[in-house]
Amino acid sequence: MATLTPEQVTAELAATEGWQAADGELTRVVTRENFRDALLFVNAVGYLAERANHHPDISIAWNKVTLTLSTHSEGGLTGKDFALARLISDLG
Numbered sequence: 001m002a003t004l005t006p007e008q009v010t011a012e013l014a015a016t017e018g019w020q021a022a023d024g025e026l027t028r029v030v031t032r033e034n035f036r037d038a039l040l041f042v043n044a045v046g047y048l049a050e051r052a053n054h055h056p057d058i059s060i061a062w063n064k065v066t067l068t069l070s071t072h073s074e075g076g077l078t079g080k081d082f083a084l085a086r087l088i089s090d091l092g
């Protein structure tokens, strides 16, 4: 899957709530009540990632989860990143 053009990235972003694009990556920071809820959220993300065979970089800082999506094999953003981002956004 080829990387998206800047115009395609802009169009996809408009349909992908809560994510920011920069330097070939999509990023979203999610804040939960506490570490436990952050961990439960990350497990749901992990399920979606495994199902899609596409995996975000994930960091947890107590109740703050930072997700970064990029298609490593292509060296940038593809439709796979936006598709997974939207599934993650649907988790709420």
Ligand SMILES: C[C@H](O)[C@H](O)[C@H]1CNC2=NC(N)=NC(=O)C2=N1
Pocket (backbone or CB within 6 Å): 053, 054, 055, 056, 069, 070, 071, 072, 073, 074
């Ligand atoms: C073999 C396997 O399909 C690949 O390694 C997948 C797995 N998950 C992946 N995740 C992401 N974000 N980028 C990839 O290029 C990628 N490649």
